[in-house]
Amino acid sequence: MSTFKVNIPAGPLWSNDMAQAVGPKVAAAHAGTFTGQWSTVVDTEMSVVEVELPVSRSGTHEFVTEVVAGPLWSNEEAQKVGPNIAASYGGVFTGQWRTITEGVMSVIQVKFLY
Numbered sequence: 001m002s003t004f005k006v007n008i009p010a011g012p013l014w015s016n017d018m019a020q021a022v023g024p025k026v027a028a029a030h031a032g033t034f035t036g037q038w039s040t041v042v043d044t045e046m047s048v049v050e051v052e053l054p055v056s057r058s059g060t061h062e063f064v065t066e067v068v069a070g071p072l073w074s075n076e077e078a079q080k081v082g083p084n085i086a087a088s089y090g091g092v093f094t095g096q097w098r099t100i101t102e103g104v105m106s107v108i109q110v111k112f113l114y
Contacts (some may be wrong), residue, residue: 004054005035007048013038030090031057031114033074057090059114064094072097072106084109 010026013019016038023034026049037050069085072078075097082093091110099106 001095004055005050005052008051010038010047010049010051011048012045013040013041014045014074019047023051027051031112032090052107057092057113061114063114064109065112066098066107067091067110069097069106069108071104072099072108076105078108082108 003014005021008026008030010019013022020036023036023038027034030051030053032051032053035050035052038047040047067085067089069078069082072081078079078097079095080094085108086093089110091112091114094109094111096109097106
């Protein structure tokens, strides 16, 4: 199975001990594995943890939810960009979407396998 690594925001981390305790939880929330690497990107405000993720997700369990997708102006646009937005969350676009604030924010429905 192919994997890749990304940095995921984890809030402020004050020490390596804290990062080693929090990192696995952040990674698990994204169905990934904490690599042990982390860094502070904005002093006293934000750190990131390095997470290894599988290219394709699999599993016998699934969870479907909505995620923010920025403003979407039409069904044609949603169907075109929805798969990529869902992939950025580690899921699969179901084809369903809706606007939650006109001209400001839409959500897409994403299925997660684990």
